[in-house]
Every structure is written in structure tokens, then in C-alpha cells.
Amino acid sequence: MMKIKKRRKPNKASNLPPGTISYKGKKFSDVTTVEIINYSIDSYTKLDSKNVEDAFNFKETNQVTWINVNGLNATENIEKLGLHYHLHPLTLEDVVDTTHRPKIDEFEDYLFIVFKMLYFKDDGVLNYEQVSMVVGESYVLTFQEADGDVFDELRERISNAKGRIRSQGSDYLMYAILDAVVDNYMSVIEDFGDRIEDLETDVFASESNGSTPSQIQGLKREILKIRRSIFPFREIINRLEKSECKIIDIKTRSYLRDLYDHTIQVSETIDLYREMIWSIMDMYMTLISNKMNEVMKVLTIIATIFIPLTFIAGVYGMNFNNMPELHYKYGYYVVWAVMIVLFILMLIYFRRKRWL
Amino acid sequence: MMKIKKRRKPNKASNLPPGTISYKGKKFSDVTTVEIINYSIDSYTKLDSKNVEDAFNFKETNQVTWINVNGLNATENIEKLGLHYHLHPLTLEDVVDTTHRPKIDEFEDYLFIVFKMLYFKDDGVLNYEQVSMVVGESYVLTFQEADGDVFDELRERISNAKGRIRSQGSDYLMYAILDAVVDNYMSVIEDFGDRIEDLETDVFASESNGSTPSQIQGLKREILKIRRSIFPFREIINRLEKSECKIIDIKTRSYLRDLYDHTIQVSETIDLYREMIWSIMDMYMTLISNKMNEVMKVLTIIATIFIPLTFIAGVYGMNFNNMPELHYKYGYYVVWAVMIVLFILMLIYFRRKRWL
Amino acid sequence: MMKIKKRRKPNKASNLPPGTISYKGKKFSDVTTVEIINYSIDSYTKLDSKNVEDAFNFKETNQVTWINVNGLNATENIEKLGLHYHLHPLTLEDVVDTTHRPKIDEFEDYLFIVFKMLYFKDDGVLNYEQVSMVVGESYVLTFQEADGDVFDELRERISNAKGRIRSQGSDYLMYAILDAVVDNYMSVIEDFGDRIEDLETDVFASESNGSTPSQIQGLKREILKIRRSIFPFREIINRLEKSECKIIDIKTRSYLRDLYDHTIQVSETIDLYREMIWSIMDMYMTLISNKMNEVMKVLTIIATIFIPLTFIAGVYGMNFNNMPELHYKYGYYVVWAVMIVLFILMLIYFRRKRWL
Amino acid sequence: MMKIKKRRKPNKASNLPPGTISYKGKKFSDVTTVEIINYSIDSYTKLDSKNVEDAFNFKETNQVTWINVNGLNATENIEKLGLHYHLHPLTLEDVVDTTHRPKIDEFEDYLFIVFKMLYFKDDGVLNYEQVSMVVGESYVLTFQEADGDVFDELRERISNAKGRIRSQGSDYLMYAILDAVVDNYMSVIEDFGDRIEDLETDVFASESNGSTPSQIQGLKREILKIRRSIFPFREIINRLEKSECKIIDIKTRSYLRDLYDHTIQVSETIDLYREMIWSIMDMYMTLISNKMNEVMKVLTIIATIFIPLTFIAGVYGMNFNNMPELHYKYGYYVVWAVMIVLFILMLIYFRRKRWL
Amino acid sequence: MMKIKKRRKPNKASNLPPGTISYKGKKFSDVTTVEIINYSIDSYTKLDSKNVEDAFNFKETNQVTWINVNGLNATENIEKLGLHYHLHPLTLEDVVDTTHRPKIDEFEDYLFIVFKMLYFKDDGVLNYEQVSMVVGESYVLTFQEADGDVFDELRERISNAKGRIRSQGSDYLMYAILDAVVDNYMSVIEDFGDRIEDLETDVFASESNGSTPSQIQGLKREILKIRRSIFPFREIINRLEKSECKIIDIKTRSYLRDLYDHTIQVSETIDLYREMIWSIMDMYMTLISNKMNEVMKVLTIIATIFIPLTFIAGVYGMNFNNMPELHYKYGYYVVWAVMIVLFILMLIYFRRKRWL
Numbered sequence A, B, C, D, E: 001m002m003k004i005k006k007r008r009k010p011n012k013a014s015n016l017p018p019g020t021i022s023y024k025g026k027k028f029s030d031v032t033t034v035e036i037i038n039y040s041i042d043s044y045t046k047l048d049s050k051n052v053e054d055a056f057n058f059k060e061t062n063q064v065t066w067i068n069v070n071g072l073n074a075t076e077n078i079e080k081l082g083l084h085y086h087l088h089p090l091t092l093e094d095v096v097d098t099t100h101r102p103k104i105d106e107f108e109d110y111l112f113i114v115f116k117m118l119y120f121k122d123d124g125v126l127n128y129e130q131v132s133m134v135v136g137e138s139y140v141l142t143f144q145e146a147d148g149d150v151f152d153e154l155r156e157r158i159s160n161a162k163g164r165i166r167s168q169g170s171d172y173l174m175y176a177i178l179d180a181v182v183d184n185y186m187s188v189i190e191d192f193g194d195r196i197e198d199l200e201t202d203v204f205a206s207e208s209n210g211s212t213p214s215q216i217q218g219l220k221r222e223i224l225k226i227r228r229s230i231f232p233f234r235e236i237i238n239r240l241e242k243s244e245c246k247i248i249d250i251k252t253r254s255y256l257r258d259l260y261d262h263t264i265q266v267s268e269t270i271d272l273y274r275e276m277i278w279s280i281m282d283m284y285m286t287l288i289s290n291k292m293n294e295v296m297k298v299l300t301i302i303a304t305i306f307i308p309l310t311f312i313a314g315v316y317g318m319n320f321n322n323m324p325e326l327h328y329k330y331g332y333y334v335v336w337a338v339m340i341v342l343f344i345l346m347l348i349y350f351r352r353k354r355w356l
């Protein structure tokens, strides 16, 4: 029947040989910044650099090194890190593919996790940013698309030695990063809940206007998109908790289980909101039908009452020579009487039908 | 397309380090009360206190100690209990997070269960209250958001030595508490069933009015909310029954299986009611369409009959000098005859179409 | 938003201590009757009594004893049976709870099965009755809410030694009872199929009237209710067939597998009918829309033709002194010609739009 | 609420003792014919008889014997076969129950398969016929409700020694029979696909008429019925492939796997068509709404334009003595001007609203 | 009720004996071309031929041989390959059946994979082509329906020794082929995403016209068809990754896992788009209802205002001799006043109802 025709150029990059490191995604920023945090229970160093090699001095110590790369255009930085930490070519390919589905891969000596970070930027716009994380025995690498993230509070905890983070290994740092991400999912979702409640209140207050359907559709789209970013995350945390990888300490597992609880809660909340949006949509349709019914009733009542009366008036407006009623003395009053009786009968009829 | 913008401040508490004990939730009450019940087959003590340390004397005995804390603001009480009973920091964090999803965690020497207690308060308002429960070898700790619960009948059974509770251990007390909760789920659900049947009767009796859609929507929302509180509970009981934890006696398992039956029944009933609400919604839509159809038929019949007749009257109301019909002796009567014939033909037509 | 308020008293019974034997359900009958059938391959005794202790003489023989209790108000009979056959308190509690979900429990020396028996009473009304059954090595106990059941043909087979029942043990009797129940499910379901086909025929023959939606809703409700009674039964038969309980002979398993086939067929038929009801509902909505469309077309055609014509007549009914057309000799005929042309153009227009 | 009342007599047969051989189903034909084909790689005999005992001479040979029974009324034939081949009573009961759900049972020395054969008869009517098949080490028994089947091509292959059938055992014959059945499913399904495409084309070409909803409903019903016949078949083939029954040769398993592929394809195609029918239904509803909208626009435009104009004409048709406008020289022309301006303004308004 | 009648001739081919090699499908091209690529890390040969036997010289070397056959009509080529590489008759049957469902079969010394290749041809039309692939220890055979595929970039990589392909075995070639296919799925899907967004924008901009429903239906159909081609592919890759077949090297498994990620992403994207299409459909229906409501309001306002006024004018257009109002000096002005007051009251009423 319909012939499907191509609309767009196929993504050139998609035909590169497997393992090619080629940045896919919007160019968030040209500048790449590297942030290196190195800590143990009694030491702490922080270094902001443009050169990833500054981090390599820290490697042989038994401290934890967190290297955070902001900006994926400068693929040479990523290649250097890949070489230094012996990362698989497919890992590097995935790091720079910002359209990747959230996932976890277990390699022999590191874990590789890709996920989406959702947060409201300073201007209040919801931001979807892909983060990939490599977790080794004594280091954590994170790759972000651009500056700005949800880890500021975590950085502060590390520098101020708040909580138990400084006394733990790289697996706990991984947990802390993921925990910050999930906490932000929750706050994004709660913002959605407020929107949905406002919409529901509007629809019920009959203050819905022409823009209501597009607001509902917008929320549907957005919830589908968020769902798609967050749902695979649940599976990632589940696999982390179950993983027998030696990098993850037995004590950290309790924390991962707690994190899993939260991701379950996040995804159940998403599904709840989704169902609520559909339900509001149904309600909106019902209310439109109800209003249409009311409009029709008004029209029908008025038309049904006056059309016959107008007909009667029309009859006695005819100009036939021979129309005896016209000459009766009380003809006019009789006609009025008939019309008033008809009017009252109509009212009774509509009252019986509960239209009035 | 649409840009999602932040509406609310993110929950500050969500960025605290893991394991922080910080009360989340509505401040139900400022006062914290502690109720301590200590019993064995032949002894019974009850103590109401504000100080949780009063309970610690009971600990070393081989009796069962039930410590019930009402009100979660005074986190120092919770911390003292945590210290005394060696609870994990994440357990304490979950106790004070009243937005937590129902769940069960098995620790080495205690079980930790979080669930929602649903009950009608004295003023008849449905109340959702989070309860967390720690079950150890010889003690049960319960934490409630505020005074008032569904355990009064259970307290009476303990003090009067009714049933088998006084001869059993802490696992049976846990069962008895959960059983009371499930029994209340059932009675809340039955109340819903009544509401749904009333609504259905109203809709069918065509006594639905403008508020019907909002009633339906209200029930939908509420059933979604209840469902969300109760469904995870099913999994909790299932895991309890299957658990190989040494705290749960073999004899208690039969009781847990029975409890599981009841939670299955509760959740199936919820799903039944949910389907019934959707079905009533559909029915309401159909009835509106039916009514609209009837309204349209009335309008169409009246308009279709009288508009042509009015036209005829209009024709002979024209003032042309040369209109021979006007001067015919029986012109007026002929016109009436024509109009009556037309009227009858219309009636026959509508009768054929089954509109009359 | 909406505050949910309590409507009904909570079920008092629900707060009783676990294991309490307290009759829940409609009081079907005040009288309790006990029917005792004792048989082996070459013996047969039948006893109708009001006293359950009459059955205890039969216990030690290697015959099969079937004790059928009709009416659950006289809980003392049930307690005596429980004592005599060493039944668990929870079993007894479930026997008298007629709102129980169908289920199977395996105890050490008996099987306990709860199910719903559906059958048309003599007055043709569909009856839902809960039956609980205890199956021991040499006895079967059945508890019904009231007189009347679907086992008459089975009783006859036992007394006349028809089929293989007299040569088999208590497990085969259990099978025969369940088989009779499933056969009746099937005949209830087939009755539903007839109803649905009648409804479908009515809807298509446009003979649907105002009561059609309530008929559809009634069928939906009833199918939901039947489904809820029958679906757990499937799981019961499945577990019976898989059960490693020593009461069930290897030869009986073939019969249970056959029974399982039938329960699958019953539940698939239910789901088929359910889908058909929804489909008829959709069809009904479509037909209403179609009819409304037709009604609107009739109105539109008549109004669109005559309203302009009436306007023209109205123009020449005005009483201006200076209206030259009125004095033209053929003015009246010209107006008629114009109106007839307009009329024909309208007809052509509607024909083009396929409204005529 | 609504009381469900019995409509039909319960199926008498359903209360017979288990294992009774009593024909259920429409009486397809009174005559029973038996067709016996006996073959090995180098021999072939075919015998048409009315007496099933003619087949028993063939039993002890190491050839393959295929006994096909058409017509199930003569239950004595079935009983004789059952006796000769040592079939379980439940097998015989299922053979004559033509309402049986498709299934497979593995007995110690034979496989028993029940399935539905779908094919177009010579008059083009779709036929559902139940076939049951018993597969032993050296024989295959098939029982059909009436003459006529889909195995003619297979019979020809056997008699002409085409393909590998003559060199294989009874398991390959079973496969060949099932393969013929599945091939016919596919061709029935493809016929459905054509119907659905025709319907879709009609609906889009706006050539849908009053019969469209009943056509859609008819396809829905039929697809539900076909689905119900075919879906259990998938499970049968899967269990055959996985079966460890010694009758099935290792080499035949590849063929069964291939057959499984085809049944998957058949059932996916059914589900695709099902979704397409629903989608066409939705589309039909949308098109009705669109048409109704257009009808309403025509009515609204005409009425909205002429009703005010008619009012103006009505005003100057009044017969008051003192109506100065009537005596103005250009009153009539001014009124016409006013009406024309109003008319044009209305057109502009409708154009703005995109209704014209 | 409705009798289903045959419409089409059953597919003759479907009744052939199993294992028959008979081409099913549209005849893409009459010409069969064979392309033979033979490579190792330091050698490369390419041969275009019409004769498949040219490839057999390469067989015994420890290089990788890729034989690509375009066009399936010349079944003798396929039979020769089957003979040379010892392929099972069912494999050959499946190769030429272009309506086959995507699947994987593991044979003793080769893997057999059937899948659909989706790509936009040079003229921009979406093309569904079946490809079957046989993967042996040192060879890969691919069978396409016609010239043209998505492997050009892969051929270039082999000839130019780009990436790691030249240093790997036949399993990596298999991976590279499947990877190219999945990359094209993604680009086809992205094209769909653009279409859907355009449609959504149109619907919201109220620029939808009569063709919108058929566009939506077209997208629905197409997405169902694509889904059906792609979904089984996911299972194929999963089984490949899990397979213990000795042909697949341990190092290739990482690549297959990466490929699996991409197929998951493809199928999740399809489901997202599917949900979006349904959502747009719903939105379109809502917007139609909204528009209809607006149309009805305009009609109702105009009719409700002018019908009563016209009635009043009609009354004073009657010709009774005795109508005192007509002779009052200010009768005409009083009537105008009454009509204006009525008009204003109506406006106030509609304003209150928020219709204006």
C-alpha cells in the first residue's frame, strides 16, 4: 500500500568498524576538562587539569583515584586512559556513543557501567546526560558529555571526610555516585508528580482549555523518555548486587541492596504517573462528551420549543383571502393560548426526560 | 519540543550521605511515646514511657519484648534502640523515611520489614501510615508515624492470654501484627467495594450527574494508591514464608502460609475492583453517547417535521401582487391538507427508522 | 484531594485471633445435615444424620468414608470432626470462612482443598457455593454452605457400582468430586456463551435498546465473578497432579491430568467470552456512532435545504412600501423557479457527498 | 443485582462417569469408513473397509500401519481399536469428545495427540474438524469427525514413494500428518490476510457502509476462534520436540524443530492480523467521527448564516401600523445591504476558523 | 453466524514434501550472481562469477571464504553448495523460502541463521530482503533474494584490511555481517522517528487534514511489519552469545554481547515509537472531539439567540383582524426592546457557561 521512503541520511558513523572511537551525539562543549580526586582515609588531593596524564602518577598507590572527564570530543584523552587502564576497544567505543542504552558489562579487571543522569540545570531545564563509569580495584573513571553534574554534594563529603566514604574503597565510591544519580531521578519524578496533579486539578476545575491535550501529550512523551532512561538502570543495580565480581566488597552489597530498593521505588512511581496521565486523558475525553451533551440539550430545548410555535405564527401570517380564523374576534387570543399550552407541554416533557 | 522546567526545590534530604537518620515525611506528631510489652506464657508487663531505655532491662530474659515507638521525630530514641540492638545504619535510615516502599531485609540476627498500615481513623478518614518492624530472637520493635493503630485487639489478646499468642515466640508476634494489618486491608477494600457498587447503581439508574466522572477518577486514584501500598506486601509475606531465617519457627510457617492466602485474596480483590471501575467508566461513556443520540433524535424529528411546513407557510406569507393560489376559495384548506399529509409521511418515515 | 471516608463497619470477625472457628458468610440455612457414605468394592452403607459422631464408627475400616456436611452454622459439628481427624485449627477456620479464595494446602496426613461450586438451582438461578474438602487416607470430608449440590450423579454411581469408583480409594473419590464440579463449570460457561451470542445477534440486528449497555455490564460483572471463582481452581488441579503426597495413587494421576485439561479448557473459554463481551461493547459503541451520524445527516439535509428557501420566502413577506419585485407580473413564479433550482443544487451536493 | 438464570439444559453427557465413550459433537455423518494404509520401503497396501478389524492382520509386521477412521458415531469401532492397541479409557473418551482442547498425552507405549484441522471444503466454506491421533511404535491411528481432510497429497507421496516417507517409521508419518495440518493453517491464515487488506482498503476508500462494523466483528470472532484452535498446537509441537519418548527417532527431531518454526510463524501471523483488525476498527471509528464533524460543519454554516437573515426578514414582515422603516424609500435596499454584509462577515469568520 | 469462505488458491508449494527446494517469494531477479571473497591476514582474493563451483577450490585452505549468492531462482546453485558443504535438506528448503521467520539453527558443523535485511534502496524505498547465512569453521555462505545489500562498507574493510577483520575467523565475519544489519535497522528506525515527530507536529498545529488517519494507520502497519522482522533477531543474537558451538571463538563473544545491546536498543525504540503512534492517534481523536464541540457551540449560540426572536417577529407578522398590539403607537419599539433584552440575557447566559 503506502511506500515508505527514506527521509534522512543514514548516520554515517553507524557503519564504522566495531571498536572505532568516534564521538556520536550533540557537541555539548568543545573544551574537555579533567578532574582528578585522590583520597584515602587520611589523605586528599584534588587536581583540575586539561591533561589526563596528570592522573597516572596516582595509579600505583593504595588510595582511591576518581578521574572525571567532562566532554567527549577530545577522543585522544579517552584513548590515553584506555591504554593506561587496559580498557577493551568496545568499552571506549561505548564511552563516546552518547546514544547508548544504559547497561553494565563485567570485564576481567573492571566493571563498565553506562547510565543516564537526569537533573535540572540552573535555568530549570531538564537535562539528560549520559555518564559512563569504569570501576577498577583502586580507581573510578567517569565520562560525562559536558560540565555540570549531580555529584557536588559527594565531592564535598569526600573533601570534608563526612560519612564513611573516605574509609572505603572504589566500590563504595561507585555506590555513592550511583546513589546520587538515583536521588536525582527521584526528585525529577517528584517534579512530574506535581505537574500531573496540577493538570488533574485544572481538568476537573473545567479550566482546561485548548492547550490541555497538548500538555497531556507532552507529559506522556516525557514520561516515556524518562522511563526509557531509568528502567534499564534497575537491571544494572540488580546485576551489581548479584555480581560475584571481586571488586565489590561484601559490605558494599547492603548499600547496593538499599539502592536497588530506591530504583524499584523510582520505576514504580513512573508507572503510577504513567497510568495517572492516561486516566486524566480519559477523564478529559469524558468531560468533553459531557459538555457536548449539554450544548446539544440547550439547542434541542430551544429549537424544539420555538420551531413549532414559529410554524403556527407562520400559518396565520399567510395571505389567503379565505382564512376564516383571521376574522374571528378572539382568533389571536386562541392562538396565543394554544402556543402557551404547547410551550408548557414541552417544558413538562423535558422535565420528565431530566433535561431541565 | 516542550522543554521540561523545574517546578520545585529538590528534596534537600535526598542528598544526605547514606545511612543518615533524618526524618522524612509529614510531621504527624511532636511527641514520641514508647510502649513496652513484655510477656511469656505466665507473665505479662506493660509500660508506657517516653524513654526507650526503660525497655533495655527486659532484654536478657527469655520472654518476648515488644517495643512500639509512636512518632519518628525524636530520632535520638531510634538511635539508642539501634545501638542497643545492633541495627545496621541503613535500617535506621529506612525507619525514619516514611516514603519508603514496603520491603523486607534479612540481616544476620534480625528481620527488617517496612509496610503500610491502612485504617479508618475515628473520624472515618482513610489513613496511610508507615510501620517498620524489627524482629529479633526475643524482641519485636515497631515504629509508627503517630499514635493510633490496628493492634488494639492484639494487645488485648496478649494481656488476657486469649488464643495461643502468650505461648509463642517473637516470630508469632510478628505474624500476629502482620495478620492484623492484612485484616484491615481487607476491610478497607470492602469499603471500596461498597463505594463501587453504589456508583454502578447510580450510573445505571441514570442518576449520574456532573460529579460522576470526578467520583470515578477519585476511585481510580485511590485504588492505584492502595494497590501501591498493598502489592509489595504480598511479596514480603511470600519471602517470609520461604525464608530460611532461624528466627521463624517451623510451626509459624503454617500461619504465614495462611496469611499469604489472605494477601493474595486482598490483591486479587483490588484488581477486580480496578477492572470494575474501568468498566463503569466505559459504561458511563456509552450512556452519555446514548443520551446524546436521543437528544439529537428529538431535535431532528421536530426540526425535520416543522422546517418544511414553516417554509410552506412562508411561501404563502409572501406579498406578491400576482399569487393566484391566494385567491382560490379553498387555497387555505389545500395548504393545510398538504401540510398534514407531509406531517404524516414524516411520522411514517421516522417510525420506519425506529426513531419513534 | 478527595478524602476517603469509611462507609461501613469493619467486619468484626476479621479481628478474631487466628484459628478461631467463626462462621462468615450469608446464613444459608439454620439446619445442619450430615450425610455419611461408606463403601468398598463389595459393600455400601448410606446414613443421613444430624450428628457427625455417627460417622466415627466407620473410621478404622479399610473402606472409604465420605462425610458430607451441609450448613456451617453448627460449628460444634465441625469442631468434633476436627478433633476426631486431627485437623489443624487454620483448616477449621478456613472451612467456615465462606469468602475464602479457592486453594489447596498439603498437611502431613491430609489434603485440604477449598473451591467454589457453581450450579443452576432448580429455579434456574446461578448459585455460588463454597465447598471445602479434606482428603485423608481412607476418608473424604466435604463441607457445604447449604443443601443442594452437583454430586447426585456421583452418589448414584457409588450406590449402583457404576464405573470404577467402588474399586478405588479416597483419592479417586476426591477426583470424582472435583470432576463433577468442573463439568458444572463447563455447563455454566456454555450457558454464558448462549447469552453472549444472543446479545451479539441483538446488537447486530439493531434491536438493541436502552437496556443493552446494562445487559453488557451485567455479563461483564458476572464473567469477572465466575473467572475469580474458577481461575484459582486451575492452579489447585495442577498442584494436585504434581503433588508428591502419598494419598494420591499413581493411577489417579492420569485422571487428574485429564481433569487439568478440562480446567484449562474452562478458563480459556472464559477468557474467550470475556474478549467477546468487550468486542460486542465496542461494536455497540460503533453502531451508536453510526446511528448518530445518520440522524445528523437527516437533520442537516432537511435544514440545509429549507432554511435558505425559508429565508427567500421571508424576504418577500416583508412589508416595505417600495419593493419592486412584488409588483412584477411573474415575480412569484421567478421566486419559485429560484427556489426549485436551489433545491436541486442542494440535492446534487448531498449526492456528491454520498449523504443520500 | 442481575440474577443469572439458566437458559439451556446442561450437557447430559458431561455427567457420565469418567472414561465413558460417548460421542459429543455435531453428527457429521452416520457412516463410518476405515482406511488402512500399510507400507514399508518396498511394499504398499491400501484397504478401504467398514470394519476396523481388517487392520489387525497388519499389526505384527515391521511395516508402518496407518488406520484412519472417518466418523465417530460408531463407537464400537473405536472400542475395538482401543482393545486391540491397549489404549487407556481416557484416551477413548477424548477421541469421541469433539469439543476437546488440542493436547498431547504421553502414555507408556503410545503418544496421544488431539488437534483441530482447518481447511476450506470444496464449496469454499472454512471447516473446523477435530482429529485425534495415536502414535505407536509401528502404527498411527487417526480419528476424524467426517470424510474429507488435508492428507491427500501425503497419501499420494506414500503410494508413489515420493520424498523420504516410505523409508521412515511411524514417527515420520506422524510428522508428515502434522506438517500437512500446519501447512493448511498457513493457507487459511493467508486467506484471512487478504480479507483484512480488502477491508482496510474499503475503509480508507470511504467505501465502508453499514455492514463494515459487522464485517469487522465477524473477522474478530473468526480470528479468536482460529487462534483458539491453533495456539495449543504450538505447545504440542514444542513438547513433541522436547519429548524423550522412545517412539520419536533422533533424526525426526530436526523435522519437528522445523515444524515448530512454522507453528510459531502461524501464531505470530494470527496475532499480527488480530492487531490489524483492532487497528482498522479504531480507524473506522475515527473516520466516522471525522464525517460527523463535517456534517455538523455544513449544518452550522448554513444555519448560522441564514437564521439571522431570516430574523431580519421576519422583523420587516411584522404588521405594526407604526413601523417607520417600511415607509423609507430605500428601506428595502438598506435591508438587503445589511443582509449581504452580514453574509460576507459570516463567510470571513468561517474561513478564519478553517471550516471552509 | 457468518460463514468464512475461501478467497484464494492455497499456496501450492506448501504441500510439497518436506525438504523440497522450491523458491517461494516474489521473483526479485532472474539472474543469479555469486560473489566469492577469500581472505586471511595477508591475502585477499575476490571473484565475481555465475558459477558457484568456482568457490570450491578455496575450501581446503585455512583462510576464510565468504560466498554470497544473489538471487534464489537458480536452485541448482544452492543444491551444489548444499552438496559441497553437507547442508541438511531442511536448511536448503529454508534458504529458498523467503517468507521464513528469522531464526537460528545449530547443526553439528555449521550454524544456520535466517534474518531480514532492512534498507533504503537508491530510490529511497524501504526494502525488506531475506538473507540466510551458513557459518562453518572456515567459510560463510550468504543467500540474498536480489542484488544490493548493506555490506559494501564491510567489503571495503576486508579489501583494505581496515579494523581487525582480516586477522579473525569466520565467526568474526558472521558478527560483522550481523552488525551491519543491525546498524541499518537503527537507521531505518530513526527515519521512522522523524516521520512520527512530523506527524505529531502536524496534528498539534491543527494542520491535520483528512489524510491524517490514513498516515497514522500507515505508520502503524509499517511498524508492526518492521517489528515482526526485527524482534526474532534479538533472540537470535542472544542464542548466538550463549551458544556453546565451537565455531564461535571466546573473543568474539564480547562483540556479540555488544551487538546484543544494540538489538535491545533497536527493539526498545520500536516499542517506544509504537506507543507514540497510539498516543498521537488518541490525541487526534481528542482534537476532533474538541473541534466538534466548538462547531456545536457556534450553532447552538446562533440558533438559541435567533430562533426565539424570529418567533416574536413571526407572531406580529400574523394577519388577525383583531391584534391590538399592532395598533399601539409604540408597539414596534416595545417589541424591539423586548428582543434586545432577550438577546442580552442570552449573551449573559452563554458567558456564564463559558461558551463565549
Ligand SMILES: [Mg+2]
Pocket (backbone or CB within 6 Å): A014, A015, A016, A017, A018, E179, E180, E183
Ligand atoms: Mg558498526
Ligand SMILES: [Mg+2]
Pocket (backbone or CB within 6 Å): A097, A099, A100, A101, E262, E265
Ligand atoms: Mg548504541
Ligand SMILES: [Mg+2]
Pocket (backbone or CB within 6 Å): A070, A129, A144, A145, A146, A147, A148, A149
Ligand atoms: Mg556533566
Ligand SMILES: [Mg+2]
Pocket (backbone or CB within 6 Å): A179, A183, A259, A262, B018
Ligand atoms: Mg539513597
Ligand SMILES: [Mg+2]
Pocket (backbone or CB within 6 Å): A102, A103, A114, A115, A116, A229, A230, A231, A232, A233, A234, A236
Ligand atoms: Mg540506567
Ligand SMILES: [Mg+2]
Pocket (backbone or CB within 6 Å): A258, A261, B090, B093, B094
Ligand atoms: Mg533505604
Ligand SMILES: [Mg+2]
Pocket (backbone or CB within 6 Å): A179, A180, A183, B014, B015, B016, B017, B018
Ligand atoms: Mg542519599
Ligand SMILES: [Mg+2]
Pocket (backbone or CB within 6 Å): A262, A265, B097, B099, B100, B101
Ligand atoms: Mg526511600
Ligand SMILES: [Mg+2]
Pocket (backbone or CB within 6 Å): B070, B129, B144, B145, B146, B147, B148, B149
Ligand atoms: Mg500509628
Ligand SMILES: [Mg+2]
Pocket (backbone or CB within 6 Å): B179, B182, B183, B262, C018
Ligand atoms: Mg487473618
Ligand SMILES: [Mg+2]
Pocket (backbone or CB within 6 Å): B258, B261, C090, C093, C094
Ligand atoms: Mg485461611
Ligand SMILES: [Mg+2]
Pocket (backbone or CB within 6 Å): none
Ligand atoms: Mg479505548
Ligand SMILES: [Mg+2]
Pocket (backbone or CB within 6 Å): B179, B180, B183, C014, C015, C016, C017, C018
Ligand atoms: Mg484475624
Ligand SMILES: [Mg+2]
Pocket (backbone or CB within 6 Å): B258, C093, C094, C097, C100
Ligand atoms: Mg482464613
Ligand SMILES: [Mg+2]
Pocket (backbone or CB within 6 Å): B265, C098, C099, C100, C101, C102
Ligand atoms: Mg474468596
Ligand SMILES: [Mg+2]
Pocket (backbone or CB within 6 Å): C070, C129, C144, C145, C146, C147, C148, C149
Ligand atoms: Mg450445597
